[in-house]
Amino acid sequence: MGSKKKKEKQKDFKKAKLKVGKTAAKPDNYTDTSFKSKTISLPNQSITINSNSLQHELSLLKHHSSNTRKEILIQLESHLPSNSSQYKLIISSILPLIIDDSRMVRLQLVSLFKKIAIKQPGLFDLHLRSIILFIVSAMTHIQPNVRNTVSLFLEILIDYSNIKSYYNKILKNYFILMGWNLNEDKKSISLAINNNGSLNDENSKKARIEHVRILNKFLQKTMFEEKIDNGIKIDVAIHPQSYKYLLPHNVPQPYSPLKLFVNEIQENGTGVVGGSALSITDLDSISTEDLGTRMKIMNDIFKPTLVKNLKGLLKEGGDIGREANNCLKILEALPKEK
Amino acid sequence: MAKKRRAAILPTNIILLQNVVRRDPESYLEEFLQQFSHYESLRDLYLLNPTGADQNSTTELIELIGFLSAVCNCYPKETANFPEELKTILLNNHRDLSSELREKIIQCLTMLRNKNVITAESLISTIFPLLVSYSSGSSGQHIKQMRKQIYSTLISLLKSVNTGAKNQKLNRSTQALLFNLLEQKDNQGLWATKLTRELWRKGIWDDSRTVELMTQAALHPDVKVSIAGVKFFLGADKEREDNFEENSDDEGFDMTELKHKMQHNKASKKRTKRLENAVKQMKKKSNSKHSATYLNFSAIHLLRDPQGFAEQLFDSHLSAKNSNKFDLDQKIIFMNLISRMIGTHKLIVLGIYTFFLKYLTPKQRNVTQIMAASAQASHDLVPPESIEIVVRKIADEFVSDGVAAEVASAGINTIREILSRAPLAIDSALLQDLTEYKGSKSKAVMMAARSLISLYREVAPEMLLKKDRGKTASIELQKGEKTGLPKYGVENTITSIPGIELLAKWRKEQGLAEGDENDDKNWEVDESENDSDIEGDWVTVESDKDIDIDISDSEDEKPNKDDEVSDLELSDSEDEEVEVEGQPSEKKAKTEENTVNAEQAMTELLSSRILTPADFAKLEELRTEAGLSKLMGTSNEETVDSTTLVGKVKYKQLREERIAHAKEGKEDREKFGSRKGKREAPHSTTNKEKARKKNFVMMIHKKAVQGKQKLSLRDRQRVLRAHIDKQKKKGKVGNNK
Structure with missing residues (x-):
């Protein structure tokens, strides 16, 4: 014990040995005054920005409870702002709800869409691209109940907006929505499965009637000449065919299919409608602003399968048969190949 | 459905x-x-x-x-x-x-x-x-x-x-x-x-x-x-x-054990599968190990232009004006690499020696690493003047009476490392000054000075004081085997196989007949030895400049030359100023006879027969016996460990190390202890042993036992005496049966 104590005492008086190539040890009374600093940022707790009420509401559209989302939609519908500048924000935050899981929310969204379309005419034309993308995304959604309500949104667009430029896209995805096979050469094994699968469900059955009805509407809108009355009488004589060579006058973005100013993957395709028959691969690169092109696309690609599938529905009879019959009538009314 | x-x-x-x-x-x-x-x-x-x-x-x-x-x-x-x-x-x-x-x-x-x-x-x-x-x-x-x-x-x-x-x-x-x-x-x-x-x-x-x-x-x-x-x-x-070592270590199972188990356990699908898997894994492992495409060259050896690289590295990172962006530790790393390359490839980057001077002071942080680098950077193709300034600087800064013992030992050790690579980079006055430290009170300094002496006994004993030269070196000098210092720029070339004279002598003694190279057994190469060579990692081939070679050179030129040459004179001109002292001619003749002339031996041996692998093995053995493998074999690729420069590193040994250390000296010795119950040659139990081990109860009624009780006193005494004699004899002669 004693020796241990002694050693400890002696330790204090021992001189630290210097070593070659090593720096001398710090003295006993050395104080380290260096320090490091770090910052924490908490953007959520910021006190500088007041929470805008509209912004706050819109953020609740991502709420996990479907009831809350629906409530917010109802509130939005009753308090739609008159200032059109705020609509961009609203549209961009309500659009994702097209593929919402809850049917209630989607149906509520349909009524909100209708209200907006009435209140702000022409607004949808500005956001058409993203709306169409969401609709197409809903059409191909893996959940059948999301697919079921999609045609209601499409109907609003047909009624209140100009969707001619997206003719190809919509029609092509309509085939997928209905479970029709566009490629005739393929064996259509899965066709049967798909039909059966959707038929099992009562909702799906009803939805199919809606789908065919709206397809009918869509065809009516796109396959016939629109009656243009601007209310302005132009006195200057214009050649009756000259509109073919002018820029389409009521289209916001006539060259959008060229995808010049859009961040999107370029597809290979000629983009030129020649005399020869078109194939499915050309669809993405063709501008469908004019009726002639649409007609040609219909005749070349869609018409045969469309007629065949509609006839299949006709045989089922009932409401769906009636709607299918209407569609068929339109298709028959189309002029044949010029 | x-x-x-x-x-x-x-x-x-x-x-x-x-x-x-x-x-x-x-x-x-x-x-x-x-x-x-x-x-x-x-x-x-x-x-x-x-x-x-x-x-x-x-x-x-x-x-x-x-x-x-x-x-x-x-x-x-x-x-x-x-x-x-x-x-x-x-x-x-x-x-x-x-x-x-x-x-x-x-x-x-x-x-x-x-x-x-x-x-x-x-x-x-x-x-x-x-x-x-x-x-x-x-x-x-x-x-x-x-x-x-x-x-x-x-x-x-x-x-x-x-x-x-x-x-x-x-x-x-x-x-x-x-x-x-x-x-x-x-x-x-x-x-x-x-x-x-x-x-x-x-x-x-x-x-x-x-x-x-x-x-x-x-x-x-x-x-x-x-x-x-x-x-x-x-x-x-x-x-x-x-x-790669790590990979080879994790075998995880013993193949023989598995196979053994398979023989005795009941064969089941699971077990067979396990064995198959093990075999597969084993094959895979051995394949990857001996992959033909894998080359085991070190990066420094694969350099395309080592000279250019070393020069550029030195110019841009060490000596340039903007090299201040590197701190000392980084500069030391650069020094280490450049010196390694200089040593390995024997490059000439003259600037680096003066560069070292700036840092070689005892107060410098991490100076031992810089000293190690300076040692690595020296080799025999650098002009001795360039290295000499480094040696002198170290001697001036580190080795004096005023500095701590640790510093002095570091200095002398570094100088020794440098000189073992470039022996000419010191003059004898300085060397003799340094060797004076062999009498230092500090053990580290004394050991360092001694190691310097023993180095120069091998390389150039003339430069040492007479009393430091030692017996062998003095004798060699006297006989004239050692003549002159190694000269700068003169490469040692091999003219014979080192130690061949020993082989010739041995063969003469054994009286081996000529022409045993036809014996197949002598051509057999030891397989296991070769394997270990291939599998082992980078084999450092010993440098070519073995000392024994210049022995043979000089000997041949002037066999009659006698010694007692003052080293200073010799360093100037070795051929002319040979002082001949009157030495008894008979003694001279005797030594002549004893030393088998290496050159002669070789011409004789090689002209008469072809050396077999067995000969080479014997040669190796004889050489180690004769203590010919000399100290100087430090190859250029060896790196200098900065920690050992200061002195011997003491650290607590692990148990395994201690055991290994203890075992080192007694490899061929048997374990001490009783030999009882141990047999020299394997054999079955002898009748005697059987009789001795027989159950006592079975024997108790036999005449041989009963009779002992009835022995007369005289007979009993005789038997006892005979037993005692026998025991005594046994101890002296040993238990040979």
């Missing part, structure tokens, strides 16, 4: 769909097309507004990308553009993509590469730019993660394409990318060094091109990059060795 059942499993989630699509791609084409179209719309949505995309659609897109890349090989026609799309999305929008999506795309591209949908080249060209596109300042958590992912992807990709045969084309193209990276002045070159080092460690890249890449890195103006490059040369080879 079947239809209904199939309809029931119509998938409503992606994972399920992926499963069924994989099983039956044709039937589920429609569903696939639906999902593909969904992907397209989501993709367009995403690209429309990459930064503000909402969480749901992003997760959905991630899911779909995973799905499509998983089933992509089922529909090659439909998904022909898919990989391209992923690539363009990644390359054009990587800044906007959310971290999960970016990670998923990289992961999917890797998956597609593994499925051979895209080539390795295109994968590298896609993900490599991402690795370096963010400056290190902007690194957030996600960026770091992404870099890590890309890095590990690249490593595993290069590993997989290089298993079996090396894919030189891909290696070249990747190395070209890295070269380009190193051309830029920023610190992104760090990735090149990291990647290369890792691949070197794994033995995937092991050619001179890789080393060239690292020389570029070492000469890079950026501090981090150049340090990484230099550290590669200093440490990567050891790392690689460790890596």
Whole structure:
């Protein structure tokens, strides 16, 4: 014990040995005054920005409870702002709800869409691209109940907006929505499965009637000449065919299919409608602003399968048969190949 | 019925769909097309507004990308553009993509590469730019993660394409990318060094091109990059060795044991399978170990232009004006590498010796490392004047009576290391001054001085004081075997096989007949020895300049020359000023006779017969007996350990070390202890032993036993006496039966 104590005492008086190539040890009374600093940022707790009420509401559209989302939609519908500048924000935050899981929310969204379309005419034309993308995304959604309500949104667009430029896209995805096979050469094994699968469900059955009805509407809108009355009488004589060579006058973005100013993957395709028959691969690169092109696309690609599938529905009879019959009538009314 | 059942499993989630699509791609084409179209719309949505995309659609897109890349090989026609799309999305929008999506795309591209949908080249060209596109300042958590992912992807990709045969084309193209990276002045070159080092460690890249890449890195103006490059040369080879050792260690099971078990245990399917697996694993391991493509050259040996590299490194990083950007530790690393290269390749970089002078003071931090570097940088082809200034500086600064013992020992040890590489770099006055420290009170200093003496006894005993030369060196000098100092620039060439005279003598003594080279047994090469040579790592071949050779040279020229030569004179001119002292001629003749002339021996031996491997083995044995393997064999490649310069490093030994140390001296000695019950030669029990071990109860009634009781006193005495005599004899003669 004693020796241990002694050693400890002696330790204090021992001189630290210097070593070659090593720096001398710090003295006993050395104080380290260096320090490091770090910052924490908490953007959520910021006190500088007041929470805008509209912004706050819109953020609740991502709420996990479907009831809350629906409530917010109802509130939005009753308090739609008159200032059109705020609509961009609203549209961009309500659009994702097209593929919402809850049917209630989607149906509520349909009524909100209708209200907006009435209140702000022409607004949808500005956001058409993203709306169409969401609709197409809903059409191909893996959940059948999301697919079921999609045609209601499409109907609003047909009624209140100009969707001619997206003719190809919509029609092509309509085939997928209905479970029709566009490629005739393929064996259509899965066709049967798909039909059966959707038929099992009562909702799906009803939805199919809606789908065919709206397809009918869509065809009516796109396959016939629109009656243009601007209310302005132009006195200057214009050649009756000259509109073919002018820029389409009521289209916001006539060259959008060229995808010049859009961040999107370029597809290979000629983009030129020649005399020869078109194939499915050309669809993405063709501008469908004019009726002639649409007609040609219909005749070349869609018409045969469309007629065949509609006839299949006709045989089922009932409401769906009636709607299918209407569609068929339109298709028959189309002029044949010029 | 079947239809209904199939309809029931119509998938409503992606994972399920992926499963069924994989099983039956044709039937589920429609569903696939639906999902593909969904992907397209989501993709367009995403690209429309990459930064503000909402969480749901992003997760959905991630899911779909995973799905499509998983089933992509089922529909090659439909998904022909898919990989391209992923690539363009990644390359054009990587800044906007959310971290999960970016990670998923990289992961999917890797998956597609593994499925051979895209080539390795295109994968590298896609993900490599991402690795370096963010400056290190902007690194957030996600960026770091992404870099890590890309890095590990690249490593595993290069590993997989290089298993079996090396894919030189891909290696070249990747190395070209890295070269380009190193051309830029920023610190992104760090990735090149990291990647290369890792691949070197794994033995995937092991050619001179890789080393060239690292020389570029070492000469890079950026501090981090150049340090990484230099550290590669200093440490990567050891790392690689460790890596391979580690791999070879983890056998995990004993093959013989398994086989043994198989013989005795009941054969079952499971057990057979286990054995098969083990065999397979074993084969795999042995294959990878002896992979023919793997080269075990160290990086410094693979340098294309060592002289140029060393000069450039010295000029740009050490002696240039802007070398102040490196701190002392970094400069020491540079010194270490340059000196290593100078030593290994015997380069001439004269500037470095004066450069060392600045740092060689006892107060300098880490001076031992600098001293070690200066020792490594010396070799016999450098002009002695250049090294001499270093030696003198060390002597002046470190070795004096005023300094601590530790410092003095460090100084002398360093000088010894330098001189063992370049013996001419000191004059005898200074040497004799230094050897005076052999009487120092400090053990470390004394040992250092002694080691210096013993070095010069081998190299140039003339330079030592007479009393320091020692017996053998003095005798050699007297006989005139040692004449003159080694001269600068004179290479020692081999004219004979060292020690051949010993062999000749031995053969004469044994009276071996000529022509036993026809005996097959003598030609047999020891297999196990050879194996160990091949398997072992870098074998350092001993340097050619063995001392014994110049013995034979000088001897031949002047066999009659006598000694007692003053060393100073000899250093000037060795041939002319030979002082001949009157020595008894008979003695001279005797010594002549005794020493078998090496040259003669060789001509005699080699002209008459061919040396067999057995001869060489014997030669080796004789040489070690004669103590001919001399101290001077320090090869140039050896590195100097800075810690040993100060003195002997004492550390507490582990138990194993202590046991090994104790065992060292008693290898051929038997274990002490009783020999009782141990037999010299194996044999069955003798009758005597049997009788001795027989059960007592069985013997008690026998006459032989009963009779002992009835023995007369006289007889009993006689028997006892005989027994005692026998015991005594036994002890003296030993227990020979």
